[in-house]
Amino acid sequence: MLIDRSQRGWAMASLGILAAGLGIYLPYASISPAGPRGGSAVGLLFGAAGFAFMLYAAALGARKRVPTWRLGRAKAWMQGHLWLGLLALPMILFHGGFHFGGTLTRVLMWLLIITVLSGIYGALLQHLVPKRMTSDVPLETIYDEIGHVRALLAAEADRTVEACCGSFLNRGGRAAEGKDGTWQRAGGFTALRPIAASAAPLRTSAAVSAGASAAVAPAAEILLLSESESEPLRSFYSLEVRPFLERPEERGLRLSDEARAAGAFTALRTVLPSAAHGALDDLAEICGEARQLRRQERLHRWLHGWLLVHIPLSLALIVLGAVHAVMALRW
Amino acid sequence: MARTRTTKAIAQRIDLNYFKKATPFKRAKLWLVVLAPLLAALWIAWHFLSGDHRVYSSGRLSPAHAVLEKQCEACHVKMDGGFSAAARDSACLACHDGPGHHLEMTASGAPKLPCSECHTEHRARIALANVRAKYCATCHADLGRAGKGSQFANDIRSLSNRHPEFLALRPENGAPPRDPGTIKLNHALHMKAIRRGPNGPSVQLECGDCHRPSPAGDARWEYGDKRYAAAPVRYTAADSFEPTRSRGLPAKRPGSDRKLMVPVKFANACAGCHSLAFDKRFDEGVPHDRPEVVRAFLVRTFSGYIAAHPAEVREVADPGRSLAGRLAGSQGRTVSSAQWVSERVAVAEELLWHKTCAQCHEVSGSLLEDVKIARWDAAGGRGANGVPRQTSANLPAAELPSIAKARTRLEWLPHARFDHDAHTGFSCTGCHQNALKSAESSDVLIPGIAVCQTCHAPGPGYASAECSECHTYHDWSRRTEVKPVFTWPALRGGGS
Numbered sequence: 001m002l003i004d005r006s007q008r009g010w011a012m013a014s015l016g017i018l019a020a021g022l023g024i025y026l027p028y029a030s031i032s033p034a035g036p037r038g039g040s041a042v043g044l045l046f047g048a049a050g051f052a053f054m055l056y057a058a059a060l061g062a063r064k065r066v067p068t069w070r071l072g073r074a075k076a077w078m079q080g081h082l083w084l085g086l087l088a089l090p091m092i093l094f095h096g097g098f099h100f101g102g103t104l105t106r107v108l109m110w111l112l113i114i115t116v117l118s119g120i121y122g123a124l125l126q127h128l129v130p131k132r133m134t135s136d137v138p139l140e141t142i143y144d145e146i147g148h149v150r151a152l153l154a155a156e157a158d159r160t161v162e163a164c165c166g167s168f169l170n171r172g173g174r175a176a177e178g179k180d181g182t183w184q185r186a187g188g189f190t191a192l193r194p195i196a197a198s199a200a201p202l203r204t205s206a207a208v209s210a211g212a213s214a215a216v217a218p219a220a221e222i223l224l225l226s227e228s229e230s231e232p233l234r235s236f237y238s239l240e241v242r243p244f245l246e247r248p249e250e251r252g253l254r255l256s257d258e259a260r261a262a263g264a265f266t267a268l269r270t271v272l273p274s275a276a277h278g279a280l281d282d283l284a285e286i287c288g289e290a291r292q293l294r295r296q297e298r299l300h301r302w303l304h305g306w307l308l309v310h311i312p313l314s315l316a317l318i319v320l321g322a323v324h325a326v327m328a329l330r331w
Numbered sequence: 332m333a334r335t336r337t338t339k340a341i342a343q344r345i346d347l348n349y350f351k352k353a354t355p356f357k358r359a360k361l362w363l364v365v366l367a368p369l370l371a372a373l374w375i376a377w378h379f380l381s382g383d384h385r386v387y388s389s390g391r392l393s394p395a396h397a398v399l400e401k402q403c404e405a406c407h408v409k410m411d412g413g414f415s416a417a418a419r420d421s422a423c424l425a426c427h428d429g430p431g432h433h434l435e436m437t438a439s440g441a442p443k444l445p446c447s448e449c450h451t452e453h454r455a456r457i458a459l460a461n462v463r464a465k466y467c468a469t470c471h472a473d474l475g476r477a478g479k480g481s482q483f484a485n486d487i488r489s490l491s492n493r494h495p496e497f498l499a500l501r502p503e504n505g506a507p508p509r510d511p512g513t514i515k516l517n518h519a520l521h522m523k524a525i526r527r528g529p530n531g532p533s534v535q536l537e538c539g540d541c542h543r544p545s546p547a548g549d550a551r552w553e554y555g556d557k558r559y560a561a562a563p564v565r566y567t568a569a570d571s572f573e574p575t576r577s578r579g580l581p582a583k584r585p586g587s588d589r590k591l592m593v594p595v596k597f598a599n600a601c602a603g604c605h606s607l608a609f610d611k612r613f614d615e616g617v618p619h620d621r622p623e624v625v626r627a628f629l630v631r632t633f634s635g636y637i638a639a640h641p642a643e644v645r646e647v648a649d650p651g652r653s654l655a656g657r658l659a660g661s662q663g664r665t666v667s668s669a670q671w672v673s674e675r676v677a678v679a680e681e682l683l684w685h686k687t688c689a690q691c692h693e694v695s696g697s698l699l700e701d702v703k704i705a706r707w708d709a710a711g712g713r714g715a716n717g718v719p720r721q722t723s724a725n726l727p728a729a730e731l732p733s734i735a736k737a738r739t740r741l742e743w744l745p746h747a748r749f750d751h752d753a754h755t756g757f758s759c760t761g762c763h764q765n766a767l768k769s770a771e772s773s774d775v776l777i778p779g780i781a782v783c784q785t786c787h788a789p790g791p792g793y794a795s796a797e798c799s800e801c802h803t804y805h806d807w808s809r810r811t812e813v814k815p816v817f818t819w820p821a822l823r824g825g826g827s
Contacts, residue, residue, distance in 0.1 A: 148346055330387075
């Protein structure tokens, strides 16, 4: 969620609450002989407010789990999560008088600090990463489907190169397939298993790109090279393109880098007959799309990776905070 | 043929059930969401079940109570049927007595503060007894409002905030503060190089030659005299020192005997230079004692001398010596031993009462008006037989002078305590700056509160400025003994 003018109301309200908190805390801290304490009336007030903000912020997760609940707009919940969650930190600092106290309270303070900081970090990333994603990954797909799409790209590349060179690949199976050899596509129909290039070399690039079956592919063109002519392409494909499409996360792959990949394809173009240049362009495009998917994966991890810290620690914070509230009143 | 991409084609490659599949990221998030609160709950449950309540502590205990860190129940006593187990005064008083503040305050019905009001535990390794000034200021900032009107200043916030000047330095009835002591001492003169005797070496005294925080005998007194120090004296502390006017509450522990300066005594600090010689026939001086003791010493000493030297009863006046501006007769005379002793005693006393003693003490008495220095009657001339008339010998025993009580003040801060021993790293004149220029005994030479405030102030880089540095809250003169509660080593093992 972008923090923009639409959140001015929340921002002003939060500033007002913070100012009111400071207005209470500063005289209290200066007058109180023992200094600010969590157990004093004012300290308890700040503690209750801070914990209430934390509970509200944590309730966003429950709200997301059940989106059908009519408990206000999701946007309002997210804005409240951002601003009240942020306010929880100063309230709890006022509660403890900027002291971390004993073991449990120290753990709580660090949990809160890490949770709030990770939230701020996540909010900043929400401002930066989506823009980057739009510019760097025009072929963005659903993150969870990246592996599947990458497998489709590999299959498409297989077919493209086999259309030129004939069957030479030794495949162990297609990763893009469902358990039963089918998968449900967007559009609501189940596609047939794609036909191996060697078995049915007649397909267009568009059809291959879509992962569609031969049944939906328009008429094909056949571009077979001789054994000697296709050798550089087969070698390049086996040694560089296929490994890159299967394991793009590996380091040192030439095709991972856009400039080096362009150099490699240009060099290959000089040793292949012109009839194969179309297939070579398709391969370059497939590799470019695979690079984008790799880029999307990285950006996605930046965009959502902080949640692996933020959410679990916030839940631990709520659990321990409740224990602290009960035990502090007892002792 | 070039590769083409359509929206439909792109959409078709998306598995509609993709959100049902567990990706590594989703799996990791799920595990962490379950594990983190679970681990937190297990951690706290483990502490709870093992009976270790320290985890709930709001901070480390003070060093004095550190041994009780595992014994929460020692202070946190759960009341029957109640939920709260907050620390109560009864737990504190089981080990410590906590007598009230000033008796008049407690008698006035002012509410007794709970122990934890001032001695707040779980504030890390702090000295629990060093209560912050703010606590004291809750009442002392406005004693009138608190209904505790008293002799003390009505509005004191801290050492640096509205603390009045020390009582000894405050003007009294418009007059500047005075040192009540009667010993005549010119500090400025003594702090310069002094010739020790007519032909003695020049010496430069230091403060420590006369003023020391250590008890006498700890170190050699450079300008003292062991014979005087060892001699018994008839005068008492009441003759020497002003009665203690301490109005502050006594400290819990007496503290070191180096807090106050050792009283300056003639035997330790003066006798090395200020001789009490009384006659050229004797090397020793008179005792530093009451006048009657001095007179008895003189009579005894001269009597012993004339018994050993009977020929000296025949005297010949020294024509070259002028006494009181008149020439003595040239003839000699013979006196009885008793008269000889009487005359010598009179002359010695003349010297002592008028000069030697009066140099430092306030000496008074009718004798001083009539005393005659000469043994030969300077005014009366000669008798009928041409022999000079006797003077002193025929006089009745002279009246003894009165030596004013020294009234040396030992305690200058009656409401507080100051520990010289804690300040030995600093030069004396750094604080007692007036000592270098004081010429009068009446000058008060203790440093003012501003001197203290240069080092003792709030904030980092300063020494503690809490009230408890100098003042005591509990009236430990009214302390009572407490019954032991804990048994060692059961305490360490978890018992009590």
